[in-house]
Amino acid sequence: MDFLLGLFSRITGNEELARLLFIGVVGISAVLAASAVILLMLGLQDPVQRRLALIKRGHSGSSAGQEAPGNLQLLLERVGQRFASTESAKTSVTQTLLTHAGYRSSSAVQMYWAVRLMLPLLLVGLTLLLLPMIPGVSLNIGLVLVLMAAGIGWLLPALYVGKRKEARQGRLRAAFPDALDLMVVCVESGLALPTTIERVAEEMSVSQVELAEELALVNAQIRAGISSTEALKQLAVRTGLEDVQGLVSLLAQSIRFGTSVADTLRIYADEFRDRRTQAAEEMGAKIGTKLIFPLIFCLWPSFFLVAIGPAMIGVFRAFGNM
Structure with missing residues (x-):
């Protein structure tokens, strides 16, 4: 005070x-x-x-699995x-x-x-x-x-x-290749695209929860009457990943022109693996540049101290005896 x-x-x-x-x-x-x-x-x-506040925020008090704020x-x-x-x-x-x-x-x-x-x-x-x-x-x-x-x-x-x-997009990006492989297998076995998305969401609900929730939301939108192309576009907007946007563009063209969805998914899976390999090579090429500063500030002073230290001590002793 x-x-x-x-x-x-x-x-x-x-x-x-x-x-x-x-x-x-x-x-x-x-x-x-x-x-x-x-x-x-x-x-x-x-x-x-x-009650008025709950109605304004669109919350239903009787909905199961949700708690009132x-x-x-x-x-x-x-x-x-x-x-x-x-x-x-x-x-x-x-x-x-x-x-x-x-x-x-x-x-x-x-x-x-x-x-x-x-x-x-x-x-x-x-x-x-x-x-x-x-x-x-x-x-x-x-x-x-x-x-x-x-x-x-x-x-x-x-x-x-x-x-x-950043963390969420990293997890989605890491789970995306597995989802692509599962989608290729499901489509090649004869399942339609909505059923494929639903099955992939069920299979990944334990290992990759966030991507499974996004795919389940896409399936729910398709069941509600939204077209597959629009639902996939909303998925790309929600995730903000360029990989998902590329997949949506390819699937939209495949649905529009009537080409095989399995071939489209397989081509994009190969392209995504090449892109992931290039990203790994780029990160590996940057290691040498990133190691310059740790070497300069941590390793080289110790090296000079060990290599030149005894000689400097001998020089000081020689000039001290004179």
């Missing part, structure tokens, strides 16, 4: 004004905290308001919805990013922006509480720490979603 009073005194230059400002900040913070707690504990627990999730969705409505130009880009990361919920964009808004405020509050415990912290250092906390809170959700997107 003394640290905060001193901080306000340095900013305003007047002790009385600093006290009034400190009391005002404490009062506003208490009112906001109490309002948040009341909204969380009472407002969202009202059965009518909760909690009060905190509904609160975050409301906060994010206010911000996302003003950022309509970025909504499609954010929704695409979240879809590639595996968040396909209708409220994923609102939740994302709510977390990006509330996390910096939370970290700034924690920083202000921890600053008095650090001895010898000046005003400039305190402001830098607060700004760093706000920046970390703003960038951390984006970095997490980006890493999750």
Whole structure:
């Protein structure tokens, strides 16, 4: 508390004004905290308001296998919805990013922006509480720490979603060759394309869960009346992989011109194996360049120390005896 009073005194230059400002900040913070707690504990627990919120977000309380969202999730969705409505130009880009990361919920964009808004405020509050415990912290250092906390809170959700997107696409890319081989076998055995997709999704539901879910969603869309080409195009959009986009283009041309789907899948499987071999060769060719910096900073100093160290010690001893 003394640290905060001193901080306000340095900013305003007047002790009385600093006290009034400190009391005002404490009062506003208490009112906001109490309002948040009341909204969380009472407002969202009202059965009518909760039911309306569930209807607006498209959630059916009687659907099996799904749990109703909690009060905190509904609160975050409301906060994010206010911000996302003003950022309509970025909504499609954010929704695409979240879809590639595996968040396909209708409220994923609102939740994302709510977390990006509330996390910096939370970290700034924690920083202000921890600053008095650090001895010898000046005003400039305190402001830098607060700004760093706000920046970390703003960038951390984006970095997490980006890493999750890369990891998910890596797993899908690794599982894609196995799915292609299974599809070739199923099509050559006489199964239609929707039945092939369904069978491959069932076979890969244990080893590759994410790709199995995507293929099962494609099969569900085809059963709902969407054409196979459109369902596969939506699969390419959801995954964001160039390999899947190439497969969709080939299958669309095969379906349009009436050529054999098995031949198309076999040709693309061979092409994908060649592309994967080229990617492996490219990664192997980069190893020599990547090893330059570890060799320079780790191995060569030790080599010079072992090779030249004894000679340098002998030279120093010879000049020391003179």
